[in-house]
Amino acid sequence: MILQEIILYALAGTCTGSVLLMIAHKNLMYAALGLMGCLISLAGIFALLHAEFLAATQLLIYAGGVLVLIIFGIMLTNRIAGKPLLTAATHWFFGIALTVGVASVLIISYHETQFESRIASQISMNSQAIGIELMSTYVAPFEVSGVLLLVCLVGAAFTASWFKKHPHE
């Protein structure tokens, strides 16, 4: 149990450090690297919380798919001839003020709330249970999300595709 706690604290620390790197660094590629560290450590946290299916999904979809997509976006939207991919930041004062406000509201409301302390029944076969739930209780959102993914795929491909015969050229 103590080993689990140590690993949990280490993963939380890694996540925090990666996010701080993302905020502080000016280079876009380093920010993408920080996002990768954050996502992978979150997958580790999910695995520690007995959400193995979600951890695998996080690794496959976020660290494998979304991150590659973001790096593609960085490379395609910058002229990378020579100069590094820098980004600027503005409105630090308003941003930090808003962030501190939101954080204080969240933390105060967390401490004001009385949670029922129920001990979870540990489900040993997490993937099997999620599969059964997806195919029984949550079958309607499952199908809708399939349709949503298809629509997104077609829409994104259509939006990003480049037609040579543009009507204004």
Place this chain on the structure above:
Amino acid sequence: MNKTDLLFYLGVFLFCSGLLMVFTKKNAIMILMGIELMLNAANLNLVAFNQSTPGLDGQLFALFIIIVAVCEAAVGIAILLKAYRFYQTVVPDQFRDLHEKL
């Protein structure tokens, strides 16, 4: 600090970092990354509070959030590519005109 507190504070930190990135960064891709961070914070909270309930509803909800986040990222990057082709920049402050360039 017990486990739920730690995870809640980590979620708050992730959400606020995402909010800060959305507000302060100039590049639109950094804004997309901030949105991803906020969605991940929501996921972390759902999974953490699912520990104290008997069912698996939190994890399934997190799964659907991941699906929606993927869709959002794909469409966002596609729109950004289109905007980059039109304006030659991805800084939203410079998307000034609604008309075509002459």
